[in-house]
Amino acid sequence: MDKQRADSYELHRREVARTLLADRTDDFLVVTGLGSPNWDATAAGDHPLTFPLWGAMGGAATMGLGLAIAQPTKRVMVMTGDGEMLMAMGSFATIAAQAPENLAIVVFDNERYGETGMQATHTAGPVDLVAVAKACGWPAAVQVTTEAELSDVLPVIKGTKGPVFVDIKVKAEPLPFVLPTKDGVHLKNRFREKLLGPDSLL
Secondary structure (H helix, E strand, C coil), rough: CCCHHHEEEECHHHHHHHHCCCCCCCCCEEEEEEEEEEECCCHCCCCEEECCCCCCCHHHHHHHHHHHHHHHCCCCCCCCCEHHHHHHHHHHHHHHHHHHCEEEEEEECCECCCCCCEECCCCCCCCHHHHHHHHCCCEEEEEEHHHHHHHHHHHHHHHHHCEEEEEEEEECCCCCCCCCCCCCCHHHHHHHHHHHHHHHHH
8 A cells, every 4th residue: 555645645635625615505415424524524614504423434425315315406415534435335336326416425535544543544555436436337436636626526516417426635634623513413403403494393
């Protein structure tokens, strides 16, 4: 595995998160995977229609799938990490088979397990997540490594008929924690109330 490569990527995850979440509307629902994607999204600005996962590693993509199916008129974006997607390899096939047109999975791929000491993941070696998505039949799957590519892919993430898979190579770097609340009931209720109205909590 090339353990030095991820240190040289030009994109910084917090800046990418701010770009992805800028100017969002209430038609844009976000699920964030455990660990760094949660902190990146919170650093970009807490939002009631962002649902952060504090556990359930590997569950973000399938949670996004369920949300996309339940809310077909909304755009759903999952922001997660390469370690989580490696743990959820089966979700590539399931999402392709279900083929939700309103779902985008965005992986912040720093080629590291950030939760356990920054060990190299398999994407630092031979594993190509974009190739996996394409082999499973996703209609749109791309890798992003530069600011220009990120700008080009924004309309794809936010509007192209999906499912869409975007693997964004980001620099492996230690960052301060910016933590969302750990109160799962509060997170569920505020998401539900914002999406469906106060009567949904009755």
